[in-house]
Amino acid sequence: FDVTGTLLRFEGQLGNWYSLAAKRCGAPPPYSAHIEQAFKGAYEETSRLYPNFGGKDMSAKDWWRQCVKISFERAGFHYKDKAFNCIFQRIYGIFGSHATYSAFQDAVPFLKWARSKGIITGVISNADERYGDSILPMLDLHDELDFMLFSKDVEAEKPSPLIFQAAMNRAGLDDPQTVLHIGDSLKKDYHGAKNFGMHAVLMDRFDCMKPKDFKSHHLPPHSVHSNFLETVEWITINHLLPRESEMRKTQGTP
Secondary structure: OOOEOOOEEEOOOHHHHHHHHHHHOOOOOOOHHHHHHHHHHHHHHHHHHOOHHHOOOOOHHHHHHHHHHHHHHHOOOOOOHHHHHHHHHHHHHHOOOOOOEEEOOOHHHHHHHHHHOOOOOEEEEOOOOHHHHHHHHHOOOHHHOOEEEEHHHHOOOOOOHHHHHHHHHHHOOOOHHHOEEEEOOHHHHHHHHHHHOOEEEEEOOOOOOOHHHHHHOOOOHHHEEOOHHHHHHHHHHOOOOOOHHHHHHHOOOO
16 A cells, blocks of 8 residues: 555645744744745755655654755745754654544555455555654554555665565565555556556545546556545455465464
8 A cells, every 4th residue: 555645644734834833933934835835846855865765874854854944945934953943843743643644534444354354465655664653553554554665664666666576575475466556646656556567556535537537547447446445346356355275374374
C-alpha cells in the first residue's frame, strides 16, 4: 500500500498550519496560500539537494528543518534563529499528531480482512521513518502490517523499480504477479507497480478520475477504486487470494 491518500488522509491545509505556527511563536505569519505555494517549490528544492529525505546521511528532522526554512524564505519571511526554531518545533510536532492525520474508516477493517485471508500486507511510501515510528501506530494501522518500507531507508522512491524490489524482498516473494499494489498516484503507484510487473489499483478516494480519463491514462475500467470494498471484490474476482496451503504457511501452521 501507499500511505497518504490510500490508508490515511491529511487533515486541514498545510498553509494554515504553517501560518498558525508562526503566529503562536509571536512571529509575523505569511498568508496561507503564499506559504502553501512556497512549500511546493521548497519541497522540490530540498528533495533535489538531499534525495530520499537525506537517506542515511541526514536525519529526517534536519531534512524537514531545511524544507520548512526554504518554504518561509520563498514566501518572503526570513526569521531569526530563535523565532524559526520555535516555529519549526511546532510544525514538526503537529505533523506527527492526530491534528494532521486520520485513517480512512475502511483502512483497518480492510487490513484485518486481508490478514485473515493470509495476505501479506505492507507499506511502500515515499516518506521518512516517522510514518512507521509514530503516525501509523498512532492511527492503529501499525499492528495490521507485516512490513513497512520507506524511501529514506531504501534510498529509492516510487516509481523506481528498486523500492518495489525491496518490498518483494521484505515480503519474501519472488513473483511480482502475486502482488497487488494500491496507491493514489497514477505515476508513482499505479504505473510504477505495473511497470515492475505487479498488479495495481489506483485508489481515487475523492473521485478525481473521470471515465474519459481512463483511456488517456491507459487504465482498465475496474482498476480505479474509491474505497476498499471495491478492492475486496476486485481481489476476489481476480483470484488473488492465497491458496489454503499458502495461508497455512503465512500463518505459521503446519
